[in-house]
Amino acid sequence: MAEPLRVLLVEDMVTDAELVMHALKRDGIDAIFERVDSEPALNDRIGAFAPQVVLSDFSLPGFSGMAALELVHRVSPQTPFIFVSGTIGEERAIESLKSGAIDYVLKTNLARLGPAVRRALEHAAERAARTRAEEELAQAHQRQRMLSRRLIRAQERERAELARELHDEVGQAFTALKIQLEMLRRAKDSAESATRIDDCAEIVRAALAQVRNLSLGLRPPQLDEFGLVSALRSHVERMARTGTTEIAFEADPQIARQHPDIEIACFRIAQEALTNALRHAQADRIRIMLRINADTLALIVKDNGRGFDVRLANEQALRGTSMGVAGLQERALLAGGTVRIDSEVGSGTEVVARFPLKPPTRGQSGH
Ligand SMILES: Nc1ncnc2c1ncn2[C@@H]1O[C@H](COP(=O)(O)OP(=O)(O)OP(=O)(O)O)[C@@H](O)[C@H]1O
Ligand SMILES: [Mg+2]
Numbered sequence: 239m240a241e242p243l244r245v246l247l248v249e250d251m252v253t254d255a256e257l258v259m260h261a262l263k264r265d266g267i268d269a270i271f272e273r274v275d276s277e278p279a280l281n282d283r284i285g286a287f288a289p290q291v292v293l294s295d296f297s298l299p300g301f302s303g304m305a306a307l308e309l310v311h312r313v314s315p316q317t318p319f320i321f322v323s324g325t326i327g328e329e330r331a332i333e334s335l336k337s338g339a340i341d342y343v344l345k346t347n348l349a350r351l352g353p354a355v356r357r358a359l360e361h362a363a364e365r366a367a368r369t370r371a372e373e374e375l376a377q378a379h380q381r382q383r384m385l386s387r388r389l390i391r392a393q394e395r396e397r398a399e400l401a402r403e404l405h406d407e408v409g410q411a412f413t414a415l416k417i418q419l420e421m422l423r424r425a426k427d428s429a430e431s432a433t434r435i436d437d438c439a440e441i442v443r444a445a446l447a448q449v450r451n452l453s454l455g456l457r458p459p460q461l462d463e464f465g466l467v468s469a470l471r472s473h474v475e476r477m478a479r480t481g482t483t484e485i486a487f488e489a490d491p492q493i494a495r496q497h498p499d500i501e502i503a504c505f506r507i508a509q510e511a512l513t514n515a516l517r518h519a520q521a522d523r524i525r526i527m528l529r530i531n532a533d534t535l536a537l538i539v540k541d542n543g544r545g546f547d548v549r550l551a552n553e554q555a556l557r558g559t560s561m562g563v564a565g566l567q568e569r570a571l572l573a574g575g576t577v578r579i580d581s582e583v584g585s586g587t588e589v590v591a592r593f594p595l596k597p598p599t600r601g602q603s604g605h
Pocket of ligand 2: 510513515562563
């Protein structure tokens with residue numbers, strides 16, 4: 239059973255108030271009532287009683303119905319307000335409706351009161367639902383704007399990094415090569431030529447390795463050709479070679495190709511979580527697992543390092559100081575998945591991303 243309706247009566251005549259209560263009861267409306275007949279009392283009860291509807295007489299001694307309407311609108315704009323009064327004349331009735339009263343009902347025709355109250359309540363509920371929907375939409379827009387701002391910032395940062403590597407590493411290699419080739423032209427004997435040629439070959443080998451690393455970082459070719467498991471395995475092997483942390487990779491053998499949106503999201507999340515673990519965790523062991531069941535692909539990146547305060551990191555991400563942890567969430571969301579980060583200072587971190595499976599449609603590129 240629903241709670242009784244809270245009705246506030248602005249009425250100086252006790253007998254009239256009783257008639258109003260009776261009319262609502264007769265109409266099957268279960269209600270509790272309070273009655274006020276002065277401005278301070280109305281002001282007080284609006285807050286304390288929190289009525290769901292206000293029924294007000296039009297003229298009271300020392301206080302007017304219009305003043306009551308104005309007060310209710312100011313203090314509690316969402317509460318519907320209905321005049322219940324003696325004959326007030328057409329002009330004043332119109333004026334009252336223009337000022338925001340939902341309805342007016344004549345005391346001589348209280349049979350209209352029940353339906354008027356019901357309509358007012360429906361109206362208020364619709365308005366509340368609309369306000370809620372608008373607020374949710376506004377929040378979604380704000381989130382969207384923040385997301386695209388962050389994505390643009392991340393893209394610019396990536397480009398700056400790429401430009402720097404191209405300029406510093408690859409550019410310098412070519413400059414060195416050019417110098418060596420000029421010396422080679424001026425070489426006095428074949429022994430010197432041979433040394434210069436060896437130097438050139440070494441420079442080219444190193445530059446090739448640089449370019450290969452750059453392109454792997456931009457987009458690992460295995461991902462498109464052989465899929466997530468293979469790309470992730472070779473990424474993990476590459477990362478393991480560069481340090482002393484033990485990194486284990488395990489994938490359920492039945493994992494097949496997935497929708498490209500999921501493969502790239504999962505790969506990037508693993509990449510960021512692994513980089514974070516290597517960079518921040520001071521762990522001696524990191525495990526990366528890919529698990530699959532009938533409807534979900536799960537990625538787990540777990541380290542036994544020092545852990546961190548996830549809430550704090552998220553707040554920092556919102557202020558734009560770091561990007562990775564927030565980026566994980568967004569990557570997952572864009573592919574229809576979720577990410578959960580469990581971390582406690584002193585006891586390691588576990589990042590779990592889950593993706594509901596979509597049928598793989600190769601060639602349909604979502605990135
Ligand atoms: N596995 C982890 N172990 C310990 N601390 C972590 C781990 N992952 C993240 N952190 C902490 O959370 C912070 C935020 O991580 P996040 O990836 O957002 O930023 P970042 O790695 O510092 O920078 P970037 O934007 O380049 O990723 C890190 O600075 C670090 O303090
Ligand atoms: Mg990071």
